[in-house]
Amino acid sequence: MRFLIKFSYDGTHYAGFQRQKGKDTIQERMEEALKIVNNHQKTPIVATGRTDKGVHALSQYGHADLSVKITEKKLKRALNSHLPDDIHVMETKEVEKDFHARYYVKKKEYQYVLNRGEYNPLEKNYVFQYNYSLNVEEMKKAIFYFLGEHDFRAFATDNKEKENCVREITKAQIKEKGEKLIFTFEGTGFLRYQVRNMVGLLIKVGENKIKAEEVKSILESKDRTKSGKTAPACGLTLVKVTY
Amino acid sequence: MRFLIKFSYDGTHYAGFQRQKGKDTIQERMEEALKIVNNHQKTPIVATGRTDKGVHALSQYGHADLSVKITEKKLKRALNSHLPDDIHVMETKEVEKDFHARYYVKKKEYQYVLNRGEYNPLEKNYVFQYNYSLNVEEMKKAIFYFLGEHDFRAFATDNKEKENCVREITKAQIKEKGEKLIFTFEGTGFLRYQVRNMVGLLIKVGENKIKAEEVKSILESKDRTKSGKTAPACGLTLVKVTY
Numbered sequence: 001m002r003f004l005i006k007f008s009y010d011g012t013h014y015a016g017f018q019r020q021k022g023k024d025t026i027q028e029r030m031e032e033a034l035k036i037v038n039n040h041q042k043t044p045i046v047a048t049g050r051t052d053k054g055v056h057a058l059s060q061y062g063h064a065d066l067s068v069k070i071t072e073k074k075l076k077r078a079l080n081s082h083l084p085d086d087i088h089v090m091e092t093k094e095v096e097k098d099f100h101a102r103y104y105v106k107k108k109e110y111q112y113v114l115n116r117g118e119y120n121p122l123e124k125n126y127v128f129q130y131n132y133s134l135n136v137e138e139m140k141k142a143i144f145y146f147l148g149e150h151d152f153r154a155f156a157t158d159n160k161e162k163e164n165c166v167r168e169i170t171k172a173q174i175k176e177k178g179e180k181l182i183f184t185f186e187g188t189g190f191l192r193y194q195v196r197n198m199v200g201l202l203i204k205v206g207e208n209k210i211k212a213e214e215v216k217s218i219l220e221s222k223d224r225t226k227s228g229k230t231a232p233a234c235g236l237t238l239v240k241v242t243y
Numbered sequence: 244m245r246f247l248i249k250f251s252y253d254g255t256h257y258a259g260f261q262r263q264k265g266k267d268t269i270q271e272r273m274e275e276a277l278k279i280v281n282n283h284q285k286t287p288i289v290a291t292g293r294t295d296k297g298v299h300a301l302s303q304y305g306h307a308d309l310s311v312k313i314t315e316k317k318l319k320r321a322l323n324s325h326l327p328d329d330i331h332v333m334e335t336k337e338v339e340k341d342f343h344a345r346y347y348v349k350k351k352e353y354q355y356v357l358n359r360g361e362y363n364p365l366e367k368n369y370v371f372q373y374n375y376s377l378n379v380e381e382m383k384k385a386i387f388y389f390l391g392e393h394d395f396r397a398f399a400t401d402n403k404e405k406e407n408c409v410r411e412i413t414k415a416q417i418k419e420k421g422e423k424l425i426f427t428f429e430g431t432g433f434l435r436y437q438v439r440n441m442v443g444l445l446i447k448v449g450e451n452k453i454k455a456e457e458v459k460s461i462l463e464s465k466d467r468t469k470s471g472k473t474a475p476a477c478g479l480t481l482v483k484v485t486y
Contacts, residue, residue: 010364056365086364121253121329
């Protein structure tokens, strides 16, 4: 039976989603729990995509094939009993044998939180603390240039030269909530570090180092060295996946 | 010069505010930072009161006497540079030599957060996860009995027999925010574990194990064995102190 598993995690203490030798990853923890539940047989999970070191997820999905007979409810409970408290299975659903957690994704939504107010130790792992002033109006103008279909090569890190970097962004907005800036990006898919690199450039706009309009030419340049710094991982959370 | 220091902390990894031999405490960390800033002289801090192991503060105060000449702004910056990232000085203010951070407190406000919705790993250290249903209407009736001046002996832990347990509660309310219950208690002072013991009894009311009216007789009994379990520390935060 193939199950689609919806799960969430606090990425603070993990080297990211994807398995890496000698490192503690979400994938390894999930597969350890799946193995125990699935009669100690190796049980891989295929997720919607990876999240990097320190990045969180409130709504991540993955599929896995189990040979034991188990109900959706019991699978949820069993997995949670074998997971650490910073990873949590929210829902499980039996799906068709050909369902694929990565290929079938229609949209993903990421949220990035930046705090300009007083530092709050309770939020230290979940927001990017930024202690300087920002020109938010200019940032709001700039974020519009990311909307639509573009070659995001200038915002990708570690991409191969021949890789297709064309992606579509269907929502891009900045909301102010008290002293926080909340960036939302929804799209069909994202390149590695793309969201954090886009936020990095928007901060550069907010610092009045470049004009909003320049985002357009930077996109068109396809040159990573022209865009901003990568914003820290802790502010980023995968918040929604649509199938 | 006497300074009043406003600070916040994530209590998760500390054995509480108060210094204890061989344990990591907020007081010790604050006094270590103060010592460095104050020319390596021992510099005690007197706080509004202690918070227990695992309890947080978004607004704690303490006074300390420094012999070095330093401005309020510089003191804040210097202390923060010597504090770990789960303790943060928000403000410092020079006060009169006879000002006392504990004796001068007029009111304190605590917040307790209980979550009945899906467990969220990003909030694991800040809310009490409660997976059963609760009769919130009955709990809202019950909380009113705590208002006003009472002998709270039935809600104190570790109190000495002769200790005065009379305290006044000036605000007591439960708000529903999505699947969360947010308890607010404001008062002139609180006994050790008092808030968590009151929340514990309110949960017992919510479980329909006792009626709202029984809170009155439990208060009057002055008998700790009659009230509920102590609610877990992680849900509790000191949110406001009024001088």
